[in-house]
Amino acid sequence: MFWLLVLVAVIVGAVYRRRRPELCQIHSDLPxxxxxxPVIGHAYLMKNxxxxxAVWFKALGRQAIENGGITSFWMANKLYILVxxxxxxxxxxxxxxxKGYVTQFIRTVIGNGSIFAAVDIWRPRRKILAPVFSMKNLNEFVKVFNRQSMIMxxxxxxxxxxxxxxxxRYFNTYTFDSVCETTLGIDLHSxxxxxxxxxxxxxxxxxxxxKRMVSPWMYPEFIYRLLPRYNKFVFHRKIIRHFVDEVIKIKQKQQSTFQKGDNNDLSDTAPKTFLDMMIESSGRLEQKYSDLELREELMVIVMAGTDTxxxxxxxxxxMLAxxxxVQQKLHHELDLVFANSDRALTVEDLPKLKYxxxxxxxxxxxxxxxxVTAREVMNDVKLPSxxxxxxxxxxxxxxxxxxRNPTFWGADAEQFRPERFLEGPLKHPSQFQPFSLPMRNCLGYNYAMMSMKTMLANMLRRYRILPPSHMDGHRLQEPLKVSFDVMMRDMDNYEIRIEDRTENQISEGRLLSNQKETSKKKSYC
Structure with a gap:
């Protein structure tokens, strides 16, 4: 029965392609x-x-660069343009x-969370969320970032x-605790x-x-539901949704208790969370967020904020390992800002950490x-080409x-050189887009940057990062091998070593002192 359904889907796809000759012409223009x-198109290239x-976005990306920055490929009956x-x-x-067709699979988890929602849903929700992510609000979270990263x-x-x-594991649990505290107001001590x-x-x-995104045979919902893996997916999705729903209930109960004046632990001076601010922001409009809408938006923030x-x-x-x-320059900058003290990092410190x-x-x-990110073409769009x-x-x-396009990043586009971001404006404002670009860019860009700067600063104040002992010099010069599971991952699972920087600083100080004494003796000769 299953294979019969697959065959039907394949035939329908083939007929669709034949009836849309303009799609074949576009593919011919962008080879x-x-x-x-036949039938599967280029699906065999979709390796995770x-x-x-050979991971697909790298292999196809190289071909697009060689082809002037754009190419096309077929996933069964669907034509994709890769830019x-x-x-x-x-x-x-x-x-x-x-948003792209494949993002519908992400919506099976987060529902209509605005990051992947249809435009008519995204637009009004964006109006509510935008003021929530103001720098004034984000600055209040730096104390949380600092405390949680010190625990890390x-x-x-x-x-x-x-x-x-x-x-x-250390970074992931840090971000999870930070996001849950700033978003939901609870510390889960993960x-x-x-x-x-x-x-x-x-x-x-x-x-x-x-796996589903790069497996066209699992695209049809009625086929995916027949697979044994679907039940496992539903089980884990239920855990995620239940977790967020329970936190919303706890928060609503706390707010209700506070409004009645029955809890002295809560005060109007307590730091506001994203949940607090979302309730307030939606309350200024005619229609407030429902519990379902709150859950959807909170799931986006918690899941994206944790992982990104x-x-x-x-x-x-x-990379620092x-x-x-590069790490030596970073330590020098940190020493200038913190003067080897163990004081708490503050919001005023973050702008000083330019390197x-x-x-x-x-x-x-x-x-x-x-x-990668994806968009659907709803009306004719003429490209620069x-x-x-x-x-x-x-x-x-x-x-x-x-x-990594050398036309915009130069001949050293594959090299790790942080100084390029201190040398002046980019050639094109869209050549750097780690969090996408307007209009549907990620609102959490500044939040993520502040969180990453804080955790790395507090880690590097105490430790020096070293490469894994099993990697030789040749291996360390190679690019990291990556995999793809909604986000990009290091196939070596981010292995490093660390050493206590305080002890190392003592030995470095002795070495520097000896060098100075030697220099003095030489000058007397």
Whole structure:
């Protein structure tokens, strides 16, 4: 029965393609140097792991760059245009507001959360969310970032001077605790108990969504529901939704108690959370957020906020382990700002950490947590190349490839060089887009940057990051191997080593003192 349904879907797809000759013409105008097979098209290229550089967004991105920044491929009966060039990206982002077809699978988890919702749902919700993410509000969260990242630094202490380990668990639980506290007003202490059901469920769901995105035979909902994996997906999705629903209930109960004046622990001077601000912001409009709408938007913030910052910071740690001269500059900047003290990081410190910000941006350029985003063409769109896209075409904006396009980043586009973000304005405003671009860009960009800067600063104040002991010099010069499960991951799981920087500073100080004494003796000769 299952294979019969698959066969029917394949036949329907083939008939659709034949009836849309304009799509075939677009593909002819924007060729790809890979064989297109009957029925499946280029689906065989959709690999999730980076074996020999074959992960799909890298392989197709290179072809797009070689083809002037744009190419096309078939996924069964669906034609996709892949863009690796900022000028075309800008046209698409301004003309096509509907998110891509494959994002419907993410909506099976978060519902109509605004990041992937249809335009008619996204637009009014954006009006509510935009003021919530103001810098004034975000600045209030720095104390949370600092406290939680100090806990993270303490948790890392047993690893100092020890064996290789994955920094992912420490960063992921830090971001989870920070996001839950700033968004929902609760501290789940997952840093001390990393086996939180939400994190386990989120990891499973992320991998499952990625598999479905690159498996056209699982696109039809009626086929996917017949697979054994569907029941596992529903089980883990239920855990995620139940977690957020329970937190909303707790928060509503706290607010109700406070309004009655029955709880002295709550006060109007307590820091407001995203949930508080969303309720207030929606209350200014005619129609307030329902509990379902609150859940959908909170799921977006919690899930995206947890994973994006953790992925970005983990890649940064992996890159710093491979580039000690960059890390040395970072330590120098941190010493200038904090003067080797252990005082708390404040909101006033963040703008002073300019080189740290450049390091994070350079990491996001080479390893953007979300390497691709997609849009649907609803009306004719003429591209700078002269090709006109028509309704029915999907566009994949390949952020990974755009960030490595040598036309805009230069001959050293593949190199890790943070200084490029301190050398003046970019050639094109759309060539750097780790969090997409307006109008439907990620509102949490500044939140994520502040969180990453805080966690990395507090980690690097105490530790020096070293490469894994099992990697030789040649391996350390190679690009990181990555995989894709909604977000990009390091296939080596962000392995590093760390050493206590305080002890190292003492030995460095003695060495410097000896060098000065030697220099004095030489000057007397």
């Amino acid at each position: 790809i140097g890979e064989k297109c097979y 792991s980076d074996t020999d550089g 690796a060039e900022p000028e075309t990206s800008e046209v698409i982002l301004k003309s096509c507001m509907e 630094a303490d948790m890392l202490e047993p690893m100092a001077g020890g064996a290789d380990f994955s920094v992912w 840093q001390k108990d990393p086996n939180h059901p939400f994190l386990i469920a989120f990891d499973f769901v992320s991998q499952e969504l990625a 910052s953790a992925v970005g910071a983990s890649f940064a740690a992996a 491979r580039h000690p001269h 740290l910000e450049a390091v994070i941006k350079e990491t996001l350029r080479l390893y953007p947590p979300v390497p 002269g090709t006109t896209l028509v309704e029915g075409v999907s566009v994949v904006l390949n952020i990974w490839a755009t960030h």
